[in-house]
Amino acid sequence: MNTTIIGYPRIGNLRELKFASEMYFRGEITAADLEKTAREIRSYNLELQKKSGLDLIPSNDFSFYDGVLDTAFLLNAVPGRYTSLGLSKLDTYFAAARGYQGEKGDVKALAMKKWYNTNYHYMVPEIDDSTEIKLVGTKPFELFAEALESGVRTKPVIIGAYTFLKLARYKGNKKAADFISQTAAAYSEILKKLCGLGAEWVQFDEPSLVMDMSSEDTELFKALYEKILSDKGGVKVIAQTYFGDVRDCYNELCGLGFDGIGLDFTEGKKSLELVKKNGFPSGKALFAGVVNGKNIWRNNYATSLLTLTELAKHTEDIVINTSCSLLHVPCTLANETKLEERCKKHFAYAEEKLTELEELKRITASQCPAETEEYRRNLALHSEPRTGGNEVVRAKVASLTDKDFVRLPAFAEREKIQKARFNLPLFPTTTIGSFPQTAEVKSARKSNRRGALSNSDYEFFIEKKIAECIALQENIGLDVLVHGEFERNDMVEYFGECLDGYIFTEKAWVQSYGTRCVKPPVIWGDISRARPMTVKWSVYAQSLTDKPVKGMLTGPVTILNWSFPREDITLKESALQIALAIREEVLDLEANGISIIQVDEAALREKLPLRRSDWREDYLDWAIPAFRYVHSGVKAETQIHTHMCYSEFADIIKDIDDMDADVITFEASRSDLTILDVLKENNFRTEVGPGVYDIHSPRVPSKEEIKSAISKMRERIPAEKLWINPDCGLKTRGNEETVPSLTNLVEAAKEARNENC
Numbered sequence: 001m002n003t004t005i006i007g008y009p010r011i012g013n014l015r016e017l018k019f020a021s022e023m024y025f026r027g028e029i030t031a032a033d034l035e036k037t038a039r040e041i042r043s044y045n046l047e048l049q050k051k052s053g054l055d056l057i058p059s060n061d062f063s064f065y066d067g068v069l070d071t072a073f074l075l076n077a078v079p080g081r082y083t084s085l086g087l088s089k090l091d092t093y094f095a096a097a098r099g100y101q102g103e104k105g106d107v108k109a110l111a112m113k114k115w116y117n118t119n120y121h122y123m124v125p126e127i128d129d130s131t132e133i134k135l136v137g138t139k140p141f142e143l144f145a146e147a148l149e150s151g152v153r154t155k156p157v158i159i160g161a162y163t164f165l166k167l168a169r170y171k172g173n174k175k176a177a178d179f180i181s182q183t184a185a186a187y188s189e190i191l192k193k194l195c196g197l198g199a200e201w202v203q204f205d206e207p208s209l210v211m212d213m214s215s216e217d218t219e220l221f222k223a224l225y226e227k228i229l230s231d232k233g234g235v236k237v238i239a240q241t242y243f244g245d246v247r248d249c250y251n252e253l254c255g256l257g258f259d260g261i262g263l264d265f266t267e268g269k270k271s272l273e274l275v276k277k278n279g280f281p282s283g284k285a286l287f288a289g290v291v292n293g294k295n296i297w298r299n300n301y302a303t304s305l306l307t308l309t310e311l312a313k314h315t316e317d318i319v320i321n322t323s324c325s326l327l328h329v330p331c332t333l334a335n336e337t338k339l340e341e342r343c344k345k346h347f348a349y350a351e352e353k354l355t356e357l358e359e360l361k362r363i364t365a366s367q368c369p370a371e372t373e374e375y376r377r378n379l380a381l382h383s384e385p386r387t388g389g390n391e392v393v394r395a396k397v398a399s400l401t402d403k404d405f406v407r408l409p410a411f412a413e414r415e416k417i418q419k420a421r422f423n424l425p426l427f428p429t430t431t432i433g434s435f436p437q438t439a440e441v442k443s444a445r446k447s448n449r450r451g452a453l454s455n456s457d458y459e460f461f462i463e464k465k466i467a468e469c470i471a472l473q474e475n476i477g478l479d480v481l482v483h484g485e486f487e488r489n490d491m492v493e494y495f496g497e498c499l500d501g502y503i504f505t506e507k508a509w510v511q512s513y514g515t516r517c518v519k520p521p522v523i524w525g526d527i528s529r530a531r532p533m534t535v536k537w538s539v540y541a542q543s544l545t546d547k548p549v550k551g552m553l554t555g556p557v558t559i560l561n562w563s564f565p566r567e568d569i570t571l572k573e574s575a576l577q578i579a580l581a582i583r584e585e586v587l588d589l590e591a592n593g594i595s596i597i598q599v600d601e602a603a604l605r606e607k608l609p610l611r612r613s614d615w616r617e618d619y620l621d622w623a624i625p626a627f628r629y630v631h632s633g634v635k636a637e638t639q640i641h642t643h644m645c646y647s648e649f650a651d652i653i654k655d656i657d658d659m660d661a662d663v664i665t666f667e668a669s670r671s672d673l674t675i676l677d678v679l680k681e682n683n684f685r686t687e688v689g690p691g692v693y694d695i696h697s698p699r700v701p702s703k704e705e706i707k708s709a710i711s712k713m714r715e716r717i718p719a720e721k722l723w724i725n726p727d728c729g730l731k732t733r734g735n736e737e738t739v740p741s742l743t744n745l746v747e748a749a750k751e752a753r754n755e756n757c
């Protein structure tokens with residue numbers, strides 16, 4: 001059996017691409033400097049994969065921002081508002097990714113959405129009636145040629161035609177089906193060009209095939225590939241799926257002219273069953289995703305071997321693969337200098353997963369796989385008992401009953417009590433929590449970690465930042481304040497560091513979007529709250545002002561979803577353990593005089609199963625109760641907020657209402673406020689603050705722009721339920737953007753208030 005991977009992380013072992021790109025954005029380096037860093041990362045990754053013995057190495061998995069955006073540029077699906085700015089190719093690309101505000105114009109970024117069930121985000125291509133899809137880009141060809149020059153005939157990786165058309169947003173009357181001919185022609189041309197350059201295999205990523213598919217979807221998929229594959233020249237094409245199984249189109253997939261089919265045997269609940277029941281077409285290669293591309297635990301060779309052995313009964317041509325791109329795991333364990341060996345030996349990041357593939361290859365090639373050294377070592381590792389059990393926590397979770405998940409009195413009564421208590425103006429203004437994590441804040445934290453800044457000096461520094469933040473918000477005139485989250489490196493990692501049962505890493509960075517990375521903490525054992533985590537900071541902030549300051553927590557589902565989870569207990573069990581800990585913190589904040597508490601569930605939607613039939617049992621039936629448990633013990637007059645960003649909420653809007661928060665703030669501005677109609681249609685009960693401007697872009701929104709967003713909101717949301725706030729936290733912004741943006745926001749809210757009188 002040969003080996004391959006679907007893609008490798010592109011940020012660099014020490015986030016070199018992030019730092020170079022951000023320097024480029026600040027005008028500190030040239031485009032050529034940035035390109036040089038990019039080339040170095042690609043070359044390093046190529047050599048590493050070559051050395052690991054990987055048989056088929058991907059190319060074009062590199063991106064300056066996002067692979068879907070790259071595909072839009074490749075296919076000429078770029079709105080005129082970016083191309084007409086008259087910027088360089090690279091700057092036009094970044095304008096679409098981040099928005100542009102400068103001497104050449106003022107344009108918002110493309111919408112950004114969660115990439116299936118991951119914490120990676122892609123840029124949503126926009127297609128209108130005048131879009132002409134055709135091959136205009138050169139990146140896959142250049143990167144193939146670059147690798148070939150280094151002696152590697154790579155497997156170019158491109159987002160597939162079906163997935164591309166499914167992910168695009170259609171702004172005119174035309175729909176995906178109207179673009180079949182153009183798109184197929186462009187993809188055929190890509191294949192011909194790659195073939196001409198000497199490619200043997202090309203991988204088309206088609207994760208949309210693991211979603212529920214209507215008959216129209218199947219038709220679209222077939223129509224595209226019947227055309228594309230009818231004219232592919234000598235190159236072999238893989239349809240690479242991931243994040244689930246292809247139960248709705250397995251037969252169509254097998255019936256089309258692909259040379260390879262990539263299936264996910266980690267998350268694909270029915271992948272093995274599909275092959276066993278339907279067989280696998282002869283003459284095609286099965287790319288078997290058995291090494292988990294999303295989690296950091298060492299592969300269990302016994303389990304993988306079992307799958308591969310089963311598959312071998314149906315096909316001789318198996319390529320051992322990862323379950324998805326390694327984009328979703330950190331680069332290398334080599335930089336984890338502080339992780340205890342007893343833990344580290346259970347971990348495999350991207351680089352170590354390459355070794356796992358090589359070992360699996362050796363094991364499967366052996367006459368007696370179970371006798372091989374690699375297999376035995378792996379078996380011993382997986383047989384070792386883990387420490388970290390907490391019987392008290394387990395017993396508490398086991399003893400929860402229905403009434404623990406119900407907050408009383410009911411929403412309507414609480415709403416009245418809270419209106420009287422807070423006496424806020426119409427359209428109260430607030431922010432989502434974080435204020436700019438400036439270089440000053442990051443470097444103070446870094447000094448503290450290194451021991452150069454004492455704990456007391458660091459705490460003094462954080463207090464100073466909180467005081468500045470409260471004064472700033474009072475000056476601007478916001479109604480409900482926040483402490484600014486300066487003490488946090490990240491809204492999940494911070495809690496991981498405070499909770500027992502977690503371990504955290506040093507350099508395990510994973511790309512979240514563009515240049516932004518996260519370092520997910522690892523759930524090692526049972527979770528419990530060792531000590532108060534946020535009370536000190538919230539109480540200090542509240543002591544500085546008469547306005548309410550929101551206590552700021554991350555909810556259990558988000559903490560779980562943005563951590564590397566355990567695989568030895570269920571997600572539900574971990575979520576409830578975390579919920580116990582966060583509930584203790586909520587009650588502690590309340591007992592210490594904090595009257596409004598925000599529990600962020602930014603990632604609630606993220607791990608919603610991709611197939612509707614799995615939604616309730618596999619997820620919502622425990623995720624919504626986990627949140628409800630966190631706040632069911634607070635008094636009626638304590639106001640509970642929650643916040644969500646970067647997801648489609650429409651189809652779970654009733655479940656979101658059922659979280660029973662008093663107020664929810666949503667990401668909305670990058671999605672053109674489409675959520676508003678859904679709120680209206682569903683008679684949404686929770687008070688709501690749909691974001692009035694996009695914080696992930698450096699643009700400063702004008703007062704008029706914010707007023708226009710508020711007007712749209714007022715048409716659909718009862719005035720007494722509407723809050724005014726940005727889309728998400730301000731941590732990625734600078735003060736120079738934050739202050740004018742919030743000033744405009746408060747002015748716009750005031751004007752709207754006056755108009756309402």
Ligand SMILES: CN1c2c(nc(N)[nH]c2=O)NC[C@@H]1CNc1ccc(C(=O)N[C@@H](CCC(=O)N[C@@H](CCC(=O)N[C@@H](CCC(=O)O)C(=O)O)C(=O)O)C(=O)O)cc1
Nearest residue numbers: 119442443445446489490491492512515516517518562732
């Ligand atoms: C809100 N979002 C979040 C998601 N996931 C999370 N886990 N957290 C989130 O907030 N998903 C959806 C959205 C959008 N996604 C993101 C993801 C990441 C960021 C972000 O701002 N990331 C920062 C890193 C944050 C962090 O951990 N900072 C640390 C370390 C800082 C650092 O890099 N230090 C350097 C030196 C820096 C210097 O002084 O120059 C070093 O140690 O070498 C910290 O602050 O201590 C990023 O920069 O990528 C936002 C939204």
Ligand SMILES: N[C@@H](CCS)C(=O)O
Nearest residue numbers: 432433434600602729
């Ligand atoms: N309170 C967090 C939520 C981000 S989703 C913040 O403001 O950064």
Ligand SMILES: [Zn+2]
Nearest residue numbers: 602645728729
């Ligand atoms: Zn957010």
